Amino acid sequence: MGSSAYDVIVVGARVAGAATAMLMARAGLRVLLLDRARFPSDAVSSHQVQVPGVALLEQWGVLAPLLAAGTPPAHRAEFDLDGVLLAADFPSLGTVGAVCSPRRYLLDAALVEAARAAGAEVREGFTVTGLQRSGGRVVGVVGHGRSGAAAREDAALVVGADGKHSTVAALVGARSYRTRSPQTFASYAYWSGVDLGGTARLYTRPGLAAAAFPTNDGLSVVFLSQPRQGFEQYRRDVRAGLAAAASRAGDLGERLRGARIVERIRTTPDLPHRLTTPCGPGWALAGDAAAVMDPVTAQGITHALRDADRLARAVIGAGHDRDRLAAALRSAWRDRDRALRGVFDGTARLAALAPLNRAQRALLSVVADDPDRAAAFVAAFTGTAPWQDSMTPWGAVRGIGATGLIRAAGHLRDPGPPRVGGPRRRAS
Ligand SMILES: Cc1cc2nc3c(=O)[nH]c(=O)nc-3n(C[C@H](O)[C@H](O)[C@H](O)COP(=O)(O)OP(=O)(O)OC[C@H]3O[C@@H](n4cnc5c(N)ncnc54)[C@H](O)[C@@H]3O)c2cc1C
Structure with a gap:
């Protein structure tokens, strides 16, 4: 040059x-x-490396050594979004149809x-x-x-x-x-003895987002995101703060029962x-x-x-x-x-860790109930489809169409119990 x-x-x-x-x-x-x-x-x-990132690693010949080092792929995503349960397999990009967490x-x-x-x-x-x-x-x-x-x-x-x-x-x-301005602080730990079923699990509650992914050495990494103003109190007793947050995140607390934290817990407000x-x-x-x-x-x-x-x-x-x-x-x-x-922009909105309003909950419930829309949601989250296609209210409205809107209006009147949407788990 x-x-x-x-x-x-x-x-x-x-x-x-x-x-x-x-x-x-x-x-x-x-x-x-x-x-x-x-x-x-x-x-x-x-x-957590999203599907397009894993596909690049594969294309560059860097995925093979990571898999050989025992990095487990996760083929499926299960979201518990403030009680709305949405699940789908990760989409494929070329020969890659999983996220990885090396x-x-x-x-x-x-x-x-x-x-x-x-x-x-x-x-x-x-x-x-x-x-x-x-x-x-x-x-x-x-x-x-x-x-x-x-x-x-x-x-x-x-x-x-x-x-x-x-x-x-x-x-x-x-x-x-x-x-x-930074809105959250993050805290994550490695756990042994957690069964995630080879699935990436994500949870949101007002003031909390959590994720659990399988990683190397049979461990699971559990990540928590909480409002930044709670950082000083959390850091006074990180273990207690972590346990309290996990117990609020759907079935995560239950999954961690009997499991053990290995290595030190990492916590940072520098985001x-x-x-x-x-x-x-x-x-x-x-x-x-x-x-x-x-x-x-x-x-x-x-x-x-x-x-x-x-x-x-x-x-x-x-x-x-x-x-x-x-x-x-x-x-x-x-x-x-x-x-x-x-x-x-979507990440900044999610980082507000705000509760779902009634309209969002109704829309999400319709998406979760429709396997194609649930798959589109997971595709947008992992980045094989544009974020705005499914992860914004207007994207969701366009996706579910008129029939979906009628069903969403039904949910608004009668939210009913949470339902698991999306395709069935793979046999293998
Ligand atoms: C708590 C937390 C959790 C996260 N979780 C995820 C996740 O699950 N999935 C995900 O995709 N992303 C996650 N991220 C984001 C991810 O860590 C970053 O986006 C990613 O590391 C960026 O990579 P990078 O190569 O740009 O920079 P970095 O990984 O920060 O690497 C920068 C390198 O530059 C070197 N360097 C800096 N200054 C100098 C200097 N003056 N001279 C020489 N070397 C220098 C440093 O030593 C370092 O090795 C997370 C971030 C945080 C903080």
Whole structure:
């Protein structure tokens, strides 16, 4: 891409950065991938990967080692939305018809290994502290390894995949927009001895969202999202807070009875929600650095993988021409905002953890009772269909049509007992 030592320097080597480096190195670009962390290592994040994310991992050849490491797929989703029970199998994308929840120390390390195998130079334990500039462009990074010795590296493009507190974004002064104040805090734990039936289970109650997914080593990860104003009280006794929240979440408390928490419970109120301008002269951003969402809908990893894919295509397609690169990055930005709009706004709405109103409950009940609509709901949630198709009241109204509306009006008059909708569980 030019006379620099590298075509691309990627700062941050987890889902967004390692995937970006891997794809660019596979296309023959000279890539330097830097992270202050070492791998394998964990991240403060639960790790439900939605169907499109799993499909990308499969396409890139990274799913096989994760499955070989015992990452269990979940083929079915069961929602308990404030008492409305909705269930469907996850939709298929190519040969992938499941979500997965690989531990981050496996997922991130598998991507770093794939980047290395593709020819990227990987430097772990390296912290980026500054950028090099020339004529208004970013032309490299400044930083240091564990020894503290300063180092400079040049590249035609610097990619900041360095997470929600991105140093690169701060150094280039990238503007954020659609910023929402954090609404929730998150807390998650690993449990042994929980039978989830190979199913991803999601629960909402006023002031609470919970999710339980099977993960590696026969464990289940249970994630809780609660209003941020309750954080100080929760942190005084996290175990008691966790048990109290789980007992409010449908059958989750029952499923956890007799089960045991392993590892420490992770709790964080550091949950920004914003989009950021992802490109400028000589720089680009990917993953959380570019768009971060409240984790209540578990979309961040899948977004990061898609973002890496989008960014790599733009850069590879532009070749060595700076103007073409700038145009390709702007076009990728527009695509990203189009793709994220529904889920970004929808996630902010869900993060309010508000109770269902009567109309929403009636609509959801009709959706839950209709296997096709329940499947469409799960498809929109996991991202194989646009969010706005089923996850908004208008999307639901369009989906259920006039007959559904009449049934919803019936539910409004007589809500009746909760019902389980959607197709039957698979035989295998
Ligand atoms: C509690 C919680 C639960 C979540 N649950 C889910 C879930 O179930 N499913 C889901 O899809 N998403 C979830 N997310 C979101 C998900 O964690 C993020 O969207 C995802 O990690 C973003 O990946 P990334 O590669 O962009 O950034 P990160 O994973 O944050 O990686 C950034 C990397 O950059 C490195 N770095 C930072 N600064 C520098 C520097 N100056 N120099 C060198 N290296 C640097 C860091 O060491 C880090 O390794 C959750 C988030 C939280 C907080």
